[in-house]
Amino acid sequence: MVQQMAQVGKLLIGVWMAGVAAAMFLIVPQYEGLGNAGRIIIMHVPTAWVSVLAFALSAIFSGLYLWRRKPAYDDYALAAAEGGFLFTALATITGMIFSEVVWGVFWNWDPRQTSIFVLLLIYAALFALRSAIDDPQRRRQLSAVYALFAFVTVPFLVFVAPRMAESTLHPNCVFIQGSHCDGITLAEGRIGLLGDHKLHLLELERQGDVVTAHVLVGEPGLARETLLRPSFNLATGTMMDRPEFPGVRYQLGLERVDLASNSALLNIEAPGTGVLANRTTLYTFLASTTGFTALFIWMLHVRATLLGIAWTLAQREGVRL
Amino acid sequence: MIPNAALEAGVAIYVALAVALSVWLAIFIYLWRIDALARRLKQSLEQQQQQEDHERPAVPKARVTRVQAAEEETVER
CATH class of the missing domain: 1.20.120 (Four Helix Bundle (Hemerythrin (Met), subunit A))
Structure with a gap:
């Protein structure tokens, strides 16, 4: 049996x-x-x-x-x-x-x-x-x-x-909202590190309800710098444009904007992040x-x-x- | 260049599925067969062991009996 x-x-x-x-x-x-x-x-x-x-x-x-x-x-x-x-x-x-x-x-x-x-x-x-x-x-x-x-x-x-x-690109956020997916808050003109990338927030530009961040992204080793422009909709509180980091399939997202302090929360949007939400x-x-x-x-x-x-x-x- | 029909966008996913299923089928059949063989082999080994245990004479008991008998025997010198 x-x-x-x-x-x-x-x-x-x-x-x-x-x-x-x-x-x-x-x-x-x-x-x-x-x-x-x-x-x-x-x-x-x-x-x-x-x-x-x-x-x-x-x-x-x-x-x-x-x-x-x-x-x-x-x-x-x-x-x-x-x-x-x-x-x-x-x-x-x-x-x-x-x-x-x-x-x-x-x-x-x-x-x-x-x-x-x-x-x-x-x-x-x-x-x-x-x-x-x-x-x-x-x-x-x-x-x-x-x-x-x-x-x-x-x-x-x-x-x-x-x-x-500190610098893993593995999409841990698929399961855990861990430190790698917390992002970084930068005030205008400030520089910070997100993953392997150096971010320099040049300015926050507001047009109606849409805020666009001008971010200078430096590759690991600072061999090259690229200007990316992620945007955020203040009315709906959602991210809009999420440009890809140069050379990889990761996107730069503008998750939150604080106009009072002129600061923004920038984060890596890893492919695979939130894949199990479906x-x-x-x-x-x-x-x-x-x-x-x-x-x-x-x-x-x-x-x-x-x-x-x-x-x-x-x-x-x-x-x- | 001749286009490869199997790699066209609509078809490629079915080709990939067919390959994955074929690989899984092969692994499954291999595992199933090796499992059945291992089970049979283990059973036959256990049976052999039981048979050997059954056929083996109870050596210590016989020895004790013989030793006792020999001791009881009167030996004329």
Whole structure:
């Protein structure tokens, strides 16, 4: 009975993920500024989430192994770490595609890209460690301890480090109204830093209800400066013109104007920001997250079973694994 | 230059969907098969183990009986 239920569950994963793929391409609306490339968020973020879950499970099974010394726990810990590595690689690749569309390059050592690269290296070192020790008992013990320490870095590298960085272009505002999306308030004539860009608010020009800011935008390294003119409608309280930063798909928005102090709130409008505000996108995204999680659990079980079989056979044949 | 019909704006999204579904189908079939094989292999290993345990004579008990019998036996020298 349990086995039949499991088989039905596996078939359901197949149908579910096919449905998610179909919804991603056919139902989810195009996002302004990204076109069809914005659909990648449906795959990118859930794979990153599953990798965190996988590394957490790897740490839990490692702890269980150190406590109970059952080889099966070590199999599950290794399978989870392998799954985590695979899903992190998938998140990196889908992120690189997104980066190419938005920033014009596959890799630009953005804090988010750097931290995920370090995470990949940390778990690659776990596999190197395992392959370097011949004695199975010792290998299991050391890798369990390593996996526990490796997991300590995961929350920092995935959640903390990218948000601590002052100059990330990763659209964190998709989920969190974090500091990167707070923007900067400048008075006329003042200079400030927004992301990697130097902003110099030259003047605020009012024509009726429309206020236009004249902003001199300097690229990182100040190689070039461009004059951008975002505008704001005082009557409706909404942004109007949002010109793109030179060379990238990010826009400069004029979010608020205070005429009394002659100051303005300027912000980066990242493509992908607020993408989940759309209900269809949100539900497809949640379905994708659920599907990827179920798929990972299935993969984890299969891989751990195979590792267990390999160990049993090796013991019978007297082969060292 | 011959235009590529598969990359035209209206068609490209369906081509991308077809590719994504094909890749997923291949991964799913691979996972399903490897899962079934692993399950079968595990079952047969467990069965073999049970059979071996069943067939193996109860060595310690027999040894004790024989040792006891040998001790009770009077040996003429």
